[in-house]
Amino acid sequence: MRTSKIIKIVAAVAAISGISYGSYTYYEARLSPEARTELSDSIAAYKVEEPNTLWTKEKTLKPEDKLYVVDREGYISVSKDVIIKRSGEDIPSLYVNVSSAEFADFKAKYLNKFMEDNKEFDYRFIDSLKGIGKRIGIEKDPVFLIRDIQTDKIIATSIGVSFEILKLVLFVGLFATVILLTQGAALRNNISRYEPKDLDDSLDDLVGLDDVKNELLQLEEMIKNRKHYASYGITNTFNVMLTGPAGVGKTKIARCLSKRLNIPMFYASGASIETGYIGGGPKTLKKLVERASKLERSIIFLDEAEGLLLTRNRPVNARYENETMTTLLSLLDGVGSKSKGIIWVVASNFDEQKAPMDEAMLRRFHLKINFRLPNASERKEILKRLLSKRSDDVVSDDIELDHVATICSGMSPAILESLVARAGLIAIQEQSKITQDIMLKAFERIAVGLTDRATTEKMENTRRQIAIHEAGHFITQLHHAMKRVDGDVSRLAANLDVLKISTESVSKHGALGFVLTKSDELPLSSRREYEEKIVELYGGMANEELFMGEAGVTAGAHNDIERVTNLLGMMFNEVGYYSPYKLNLRVMQSTGLDVGQQRFSEIQQRSEQLYGHTLTVLETYRDLTTLMADTLMENYVMTQGDYLPLLQRFYDENPAILAKYAGQATKMLPGKTVA
Known part of the structure; x- marks a missing residue:
């Protein structure tokens, strides 16, 4: 809705408010000067008390006093007026708007008993203050409270109803105005426009990625030489999908394209497309196209748009997201666009291999560029x-x-x-x-995140068990590295991936220690390497068992066991390791086939074998664990510069252990188990 319409709505609400307020003030101001004088005299004839002070004076009542309770018909409230004319006093006390509930409580607790003991007490329940002055011996009635009953009904009802209507109109008007203004602001704030001259991005900023750059350069050529490409039958609209992990340069590529083609770019993120209002997503997309269509050529860049690319076969609660996707499909086809010069660039952190993307959506993108992490x-x-x-x-x-x-x-x-x-x-x-x-x-x-020593500083036993646990992880990795280098300790620096062993707590992971290692450059592992990884994960728990006994093992290996379970499940059920037939049992289960319990028993046996092998390795290195635990207790951490000299001394003192690794590298052929 345009701003002018919003202003008209606000003006209408203000007009209604003004008329209502004017009517009310007119009613209040219509008293004549004589009436105002009478009003002042009337007020002076009565002592107006605070309603809640009535209860504090309950015991001052005397039998000769008079107490009148006024419950005025037609007066919109849950209160009463109380007048007390005390003997010996000329000015009566007037309690206005006394709570009916509190008065009933006062009457039950005190007044009923007082009246029962004092039959002569003048207590009356009346429906109007009119004529009350004569009854209590006062010349003036409290005219500032008196209204004719019929007039009271009409005025009270009219003002009450009018006021309620006014409140409703004000609420609805203000609510609608806020919604419209908020929705309009959301649409404006969700879309950013970048001019080429304001962008300083260059392809030279991207290191490597030559394959991605070549795709971009060809896209640039296609746009600049449409006739040439049309001669080859390439006349489709320019819809580009960029996929790859976060932070690899997808947004920079889109900015580079805008800069190189010298055309503006309209930016919106997938998360901000949905404004929070029904129909907000389609409106935002249409607004994008409306703004872009005003230009001869432009780029619309939707960043982090994986939510708009996923399959539409989702639960009912995804209805509005599906409507947004349907709108995007139409716009990608050029429907509703007056310009043929719009280039759609949509970026996602996932591709169709990692997430179930909508097939119709994928067909709309004639160019898909997948980004990889740098080598x-x-x-x-x-x-x-x-x-x-x-x-x-x-x-x-x-x-x-x-x-x-x-x-x-x-x-x-x-x-x-x-x-x-x-x-x-x-x-x-x-x-x-x-x-x-x-x-x-x-x-x-x-x-890793922030580390902290104070958490376990005074917990000596706990810290030592943490040191033993982390030493177990390290020693299993050391064992595998020593096999790779045939027991050549001088080659460990380049072949042992451990960067640091620490008994510092890590708030990010909720751990009380960690072993920091390098990641694999190409995470494509053989069965033997998966088995080694399982042994290394078992290392912490197994070392605790060696030193503390089975009953002394902590749950610190919870995450390690979870990862082992996932690895063994993948190895047996998805890849077909240890089996003559190579089938994905999870796929078989999804088709309704019963794969039975045999595989589960096989997984249990393999787990038992690998855990037993871990215990054997760590038993060999029991003395090294003690040395490392002592060092970690003193220094909290060990880096490569700390543990390499320690390992050299250990092997010098234990040549028999070192000798076992001679010729091991040639035996580590793919498919061999670690046992």
């Missing part, structure tokens, strides 16, 4: 560029970007930017340059 060399270049934007005098020369880039596997460019920013904050706190150590601290802060 190690690209992460190094991103970090290098981010650090180069800092002053040379605040960045140390000791930063090993290769190492930092390696441990940051799985991080998007946006997270890497946060990491460097965090490093800057830590450097300022420590009054230092941005060094290698500070970069690693920033990585830990991003990956």
Whole structure:
């Protein structure tokens, strides 16, 4: 609704309010000067008391006093007026608007007994104050309370009803005005317009992603040379879908396209499309197209729009979201648009492989560009560029970007930017340059969160058990790394992924300790590697069992056991490991087939085997656990610089353990179990 219509509504409400208020003030002002004088004299003849003071004077009543209760017919209230004429006093007391409920309580508790004991007491229940003065020996009636009964009925009813109608009109009018203004503001605030001259984005800002850049450049060519592409039969509207993890550059690509084509871009996020009002989503989309259609060419960019792309086969409570999707489908086809120069760019954090997307929606996008996370060399270049934007005098020369880039596997460019920013904050706190150590601290802060020593500082037994638990995770990883390097301790630095062992509590995860490791660059694992991961997850609980006994094991491994269960379920039920037939049993179950309990028994047996193997490995390293626990009790944490010398001493003192790893790397062929 346009602003002018809203103003008219507000004006109408104001007019109604003015008329009603004017009528009321006219009624109040119509008394003549003589009437006003009579009113003043009348008021002076009575002593008006506060209603609630009636109860405090109950015991002052005398048998010769007079008490009149007035319940005026037609007076809209739940109250009464009470007049008490006390003997020996010339001016009677008048209690106006006494609560009927409280008076009834006063009468029951005191007045009834008083009247029973004093039969001569003059108590009356009347329906009007008219003539009350004569009854109590006063010349004037309290005319400021007297109204003719019929007039009272009419005025009270008219004013009461009019006032209620006025309140209703005011409420409805103001509510409608607020809704319209809010909805209009929501539509305006949900849409942002960017001019090309205001955008400073460039494809050069994107490190790597050559495949994505080439797709963008071809799209640019298609738009600039429509006739050439039309000769090849490519005449469809330009609808582009960008998919990939958050923070990989989808929004930047859309801004780059706007900049390179020199056309404005209208931006709206998927979350803000729905305004919270019925029909708000379709209205927002139509408003987008309406604004974009006024220009010869423009880009409409819907960011984080996965909610608009999901299948419409959803519950009834998704009805309004489905209406928004249906509207989007029509607009993507060009329906309702007066311009053929609109380029739709829709970004989602998921693609059709990771979420059940609507097939009709997918068909509307003729170009789909999937973004990936940067690899190690690209992460190094991103970090290098981010650090180069800092002053040379605040960045140390000791930063090993290769190492930092390696441990940051799985991080998007946006997270890497946060990491460097965090490093800057830590450097300022420590009054230092941005060094290698500070970069690693920033990585830990991003990956793990805030850590705290005070939580377990005075809990010696608890902290030691945490140290034993975390040592178990570390030692199982050490065991697998030693097999990969044939027992060559000098190669552990490059082959053991553990960055830090800590007994500090982590508020982010609710854990009392952690082992920080590098992520896999390409998370495609063999059966043996999955088994190793399970052994490493079992390491914490198994080490507790070795040192504390089975009854002393804590529930600190709850998350580890959950992950083991998921891994074993995937290995048996989805991939067909340990079975001559390769079938996805979950798919079979979804079709109604009964796969029986046999697989569950097999999973139990494999779990028992892997847990037993974990106990065997940790028993071999019992002395190392003790050494690590002592160190962690003293220092709380161990980094690679701490544990590598400790491992060297341990193996020097235990050559038999070291000898067992000779030639193990050649035995670690795909498909072999860890047992």
